[in-house]
Amino acid sequence: MSEPLLQLEGVHTHIGQYHILHGVDLLVPKGGITVLLGRNGAGKTTTLRTIMGLWHASRGTVRFAGEDITQSSTPDIACAGLAYVPESMGIFSDLTVRENLYLAARSVKKVGEMDEARLEWIFGFFGALKKFWNQPAGTLSGGQKQMVAIARAIVEPRRLLLIDEPTKGLAPAIIQGMIAAFRELKQTETILLVEQNFSFVCALGDSVAVMDGGRIVHSGAMAALADDRDLQHKLLGLSLDAHQ
Amino acid sequence: MTTISQAAPQDSxxxxxxxxxxxxxxxxxLALLMLPLVGSFPTWVTLTVAGLAMGMMVFMMASGLTLIFGLMDVLNFGHGAFVSVGAFTATLVLLPMKSWVEADSVWMNLSVVGLAILLAMLVTGILGWAFERIIIRPVYGLHLKQILITMGGMIVAEQLIHVIWGAEQIPLQLPTTFRGAFIIGDAALEKYRLIAVGVGLTVFVTMFLVLxxxxxxxxxxxxxxxxxxxxxxxxxxxxxxxxxxMAGSALAGLGGVMWGLYKETLTAAIGGEITVLVFIVIIIGGLGSVGGCFIGAMLVALVANYAGFLAPKVALVSDILLMVTVLLWRPQGLYPVAKR
Known part of the structure; x- marks a missing residue:
């Protein structure tokens, strides 16, 4: 495994009186897609939010490219090169698609100064965005909103994308397109992907970590987990047949 | 390269x-419906312009508050303090420069009022910065404490005004060229009301462009x-x-100067008295919406003016009736702001 880009060591997170993460140890290598799997309530979203500094770890360390970012503020973490696509997508529905991407492009001072080549690269993945460029993002469909959310994360080069359940609530046809887009994205980007759609991540993941009860209970190659139905059943309580 | 739009034609x-x-x-x-009820066209024009002018001044005071609530989720019941402080700060320019106020020169009058407005906005902006740091910051996310502490802040501000400027009313003279009215046909349009409409529209357009x-x-x-x-x-x-x-507080300061010149008499409670009206306006408009706040301010002021003319007793409760009617139609206000 190459040098980890992101490393979590014994991370505990409390939300109010609730103890959600109980010592998460996670390595995300540079390049490719690392998948974070787990049942509902396992702590996947909390892990991503802790990495982004939206909730701070009460114990343990989060290192990004060797730097300790455990107690850094969210804007500092974002400026260090992490981009976050929350489960709710977090799009600004009153703003147009163009304005959503413009805000994500921190280095751009005027809306007309966005990198055209980069935008064309994004339109290559998400063609619909070009069509709806000047539409308020709130008027788009769920799939299109997800495209806006992911496009916002890649509108400028970032070192790590944290993406939380991008297929949630999407139609199967859109998910197939999303798989193709992620397959191309992972050639250039490092992605930590939280998902519950097992067949989606089987098609994309390079490495995998499985969470349960606020801990990582398994980590290894995605292909190995995809091939081992007993392990899937043990870790995730699922039969892959039901997802195919 | 495969695109999702190709894979999902139903999204196209x-x-x-x-x-x-x-x-x-x-x-x-509303204005057109009131024309037959008012009966006289000149009276209707006068009432409408007066309503619009009052609405613009209320908008200046309310626009900052709606943004503060929308962005910061802060219920600032002390917003009226900035209105009072703005109005009283203007006296620091308008009273010593009385000769400029009384001069029969548009430029001298504009200069002295402009200077008073600039100083008032500067002072209320800085006070807003201090207010946010000292009073608001410890109570982010705690609505009940926000209400208590900001109301307390307003009481303290009013008492400080008494300490600095005294407890007596201060007469604030309208500049000479701002007095009187333009007579168009049989309708009398007060000059200062037209100025208030102009200033209010400038504030609205500026906010619209900035946002x-x-x-x-x-x-x-x-x-x-x-x-x-x-x-x-x-x-x-x-x-x-x-x-x-800071910007919201400075706008309240601007509103305070305009409102003070309109009333021509200042008391420390000038801001507190208008606070309820300001809250009604931002609730009608939709909390956080500048456009809704603008329409809400116009509606409240016009309804108050028409009701005052047609049925003076109804005017006492016209604001509340309007708010109830709007909320029955749109429970989150005219332009509810999307929240996550």
């Missing part, structure tokens, strides 16, 4: 942008909807908070 229909026109029509429709054409403005609008996501994009929303609080 361009959604139409729905512009919610109904609230925009309320002001002209729609600048990155800071877009960040404010985005922050009203989802502040956490703005931070996740790498922007420090606390800085936006401070900036918006």
């Amino acid at each position: 229909a361009i959604p139409k942008v729905r512009v919610d026109m109904l609230p925009l029509l309320l002001v002209p429709v 729609n054409r600048t990155k800071v403005g877009l960040l404010i609008r985005a922050g009203v909807e989802n502040g956490e996501m703005v931070e996740a994009l790498g922007y420090r929303i606390r800085r936006l908070f401070v900036g918006v609080f």
